[in-house]
Amino acid sequence: MPSLNIGIVGGGFSGIITAVQLIQKAEIPLVISIINERETLCKGIAYNAYSDKHLLNVIAGKMSAFADKPGHFIDWVLRQPGYKVMDRTLLSNSFLPRRLYGQYLCALWAEYTELATQKNIQITILDATVLDLEIHDDLVSLWLDNDQHVSFNEIVIATGNHLPRNPAIADxxxxxxxxxxxxxxxxxxxxxxxxxxxxxxxxxxxxxxxxxxxxxxxxxxxxxxxxxxxxxxxxPHRHNGLTYTKLTEELKDSMRLTDLVALVHKHVKAVREFGVTAEPVIDSLRPHTQKFWQSFTDEEKLLFMKRFRHLWGVARHRxxxxxxxxxxxxxxxxxxxxxxxxxxxxxxxxxxxxxxxxxxxxxxxxxxxxxxxxxCTGPETDLMLMPNNFLKNCLLKNIIAQDPLKLGIRADTHTYQVKNKEGICAANVYTIGSNLKGELWESTAVNELRSQADKLASTILQKYIRVAATTVLPQPV
Ligand SMILES: Cc1cc2nc3c(=O)[nH]c(=O)nc-3n(C[C@H](O)[C@H](O)[C@H](O)COP(=O)(O)OP(=O)(O)OC[C@H]3O[C@@H](n4cnc5c(N)ncnc54)[C@H](O)[C@@H]3O)c2cc1C
CATH class of the missing domain: 3.50.50.60 (FAD/NAD(P)-binding domain)
Structure with missing residues (x-):
């Protein structure tokens, strides 16, 4: 059986956990290459923190790299020097250093590269920047800044957070x-x-x-x-993680933005009577946000961005x-x-x-x-405003397209295949993570990304089994 060659652009959380899921699920010959710039392998931008005072903004109990093993991160923390004697419940509810989380991801990756060796899966790490991408028949080629040119059957774009935009000033x-x-x-x-x-x-x-x-x-x-x-x-995070459920009882399958805002206002007013502020109300919407965002019209999304984005950000980012x-x-x-x-x-x-x-x-x-x-204005999302970004080239070649609000890349949210401006999916180019912000709005935190990585790995492997049954897979040279 010919090997399936997968290239992953970006070795932060999204790229590494996609590789981990591929290794875990694979029952076919596999070659995985991760191309990552900036010496941030495994840690990405978020978990490469230079200070132990830089803390996770999510409690440790919700930071497992696997949705189906919620205790995975805490189990690892409890094995680390300095944490062995700590109380599990206390740790689960604490905001631990992001640097420690980076170490967790590195340890996890070491474990899975070992498993890859046992399963005969070849792993290559390329410390380089991807400069350009081209699709030739059934292969995708990448040009790297070290003059290397590499081809794959499937490509995952997991480029994550870009540098902030320079704010407009006179000079x-x-x-x-x-x-x-x-x-x-x-x-x-x-x-x-x-x-x-x-x-x-x-x-x-x-x-x-x-x-x-x-x-x-x-x-x-x-x-x-x-x-x-x-x-x-x-x-600050306050109200001791209070879970508010009343609002979700009144949610309908499809709601207009104005109705949703009115409902939120009603519940914020109700909780205020008990000395509670808006955050538990906004938090209760979290599992439903992607569904609502996808049902909004472009005008509603624009209105949200203009009128409510900052307030939403304040309530969510504590x-x-x-x-x-x-x-x-x-x-x-x-x-x-x-x-x-x-x-x-x-x-x-x-x-x-x-x-x-x-x-x-x-x-x-x-x-x-x-x-x-x-x-510190936050990651830029408009590809056309980024200097020297390979995604900008992909945009100009109509391999990918941006969503109307320029929050990310257009993609099928079930298969994660990128779409061009005509809405046609690329057969073998996928993206997950913050590139999906325009499609899903909430596509940033570990709890969203770990599920995307899991689903994407299954999609790619199942596709291979389907394709390999009928055709001969082209082998990159
Ligand atoms: C400062 C900060 C703190 C955060 N804290 C939390 C938190 O506490 N909890 C939480 O759930 N989420 C947090 N997040 C959200 C965070 O973005 C995700 O949890 C996750 O780390 C994103 O991983 P990623 O791999 O998608 O992106 P990134 O971490 O940005 O990684 C992308 C990688 O791709 C590489 N790359 C990009 N372009 C190229 C290219 N052209 N060629 C080669 N390599 C390339 C980059 O060098 C980088 O290593 C935080 C985000 C930031 C910015």
């Missing part, structure tokens, strides 16, 4: 400045900061929190400013209580300033950056001198 040349840090996930963003000036963080979400903690850990003592359009307060306390303390001490406003311009003055912005609350144009600017 876009500013972004060449050595005082600007466009990658907030690298430790260098918080190291060797000039103590004479404050730091400006663009964005006010979870990465802003990580960056503040990183700056403190590296000994930075000056003021920190964060600017975002709304300056919402980031919320931080552990002790991290929240730390931020509040910094604000009380006058060290952390959360500004709501719009950036107008930034000018490099050598050792400092002059930041001009409109202060939304005070209706005033203001100027601030900072030593460093760190972009």
């Amino acid at each position: 876009m040349n500013f972004y060449q400045s050595h005082n600007y840090y466009g990658d907030p996930w690298k430790q260098e963003a918080v190291c060797n900061v000039d103590e004479h000036y404050p730091v400006l963080i663009i964005g006010n979400g979870l990465t802003m929190v990580d960056t503040v903690l990183g700056l403190l850990e590296s000994g930075f003592k000056q003021d920190i400013y964060s600017i975002s359009p709304n300056g919402f307060n980031i919320l 931080i552990p209580l002790h991290t929240h306390d730390k931020l509040q303390q910094l604000r009380i001490e006058g060290k952390l300033h959360i500004v709501s406003g719009r950036l107008l311009n930034m000018t490099d003055r050598g050792d400092a950056v002059l930041v001009e912005y409109n202060d939304k609350k005070q209706h005033q144009r203001k100027v601030l001198s900072v030593g460093r600017v760190i972009n």
Whole structure:
């Protein structure tokens, strides 16, 4: 029987767990290659954290890499030095370091590469960036930045989180400045900061929190400013994981966005009477979000993005209580300033950056001198705005298409095959993870990605069995 050659672009959680599922399920000859850039194999962006203060934003009990083995991560944690004597329930309900989760994924991968050897499955890791993709008959070819050219029967695009977009300002040349840090996930963003000036963080979400903690850990003592359009307060996880069920009893199979918003308002009002805030109500929608998103019209999705996205983000993206306390303390001490406003311009003055912005609350144009600017606005999703991204080439060649809101790539949400702009599925190119945000909205967290990886592995292997029964599989050279 000829081998099935599978190429996986991206070796973060999505890529690695797809490979793990393929290894676990395979009963056919298999060759798996993972192409991953940036030395982030297994950990990806999220679990390659440079500090132990960077915590998971989901309790450990919900972070198993396998949907059908909910205790898998905790079982592993309890075998690690420093955790062996800990209480299981306490650990399951704690927000553990993301770095520890990265170690879990590396250990898991080591275990499965061992299993691959036993099952005669060939694994190749290519430390390279994919620059381009082409489809020739039944094979998919990839061009890598090390001049290698590799072909596969099936390709999985698991490219995950892209760098944030540079916000629009009067002089876009500013972004060449050595005082600007466009990658907030690298430790260098918080190291060797000039103590004479404050730091400006663009964005006010979870990465802003990580960056503040990183700056403190590296000994930075000056003021920190964060600017975002709304300056919402980031919320802590509270109400002890309260599960609210009343709203879901009133959900119908298909609902218009306005009816859903009215229902949420009604329940938020109801829980407020008992001193509870909106988060348990929003959380209760989580298992239904993908279904509703898929039933919304493009106009409803656009309305959601304009009117409710930020509020939704605040309710959904919360931080552990002790991290929240730390931020509040910094604000009380006058060290952390959360500004709501719009950036107008930034000018490099050598050792400092002059930041001009409109202060939304005070209706005033203001100027601030900072030593460093760190972009924490969150991953970019519009492929056309990304420099040197192979997905942009795929878009220009109509191998893939973006959803109307440019949140990700169009794909069949059952088979995960990518679609072109005519809506036709590519036979052997698949995607999972945050590329599916436009199709599913919630396609980011481990609990979504582990199920996608599981389903995708079954889809690919079942297809092989069907195809191999009738035709000879082309073998890449
Ligand atoms: C800072 C942060 C914290 C998070 N915390 C949590 C959490 O606590 N819990 C949770 O459930 N989710 C969390 N998430 C969501 C997280 O995105 C997912 O859990 C998961 O890690 C995504 O994995 P991924 O493999 O899809 O993407 P990524 O982790 O982004 O990995 C993609 C990989 O593909 C590689 N790659 C990209 N393009 C190319 C190319 N052209 N060629 C070669 N390689 C390429 C990248 O180098 C990277 O290694 C967090 C996300 C971020 C950004």
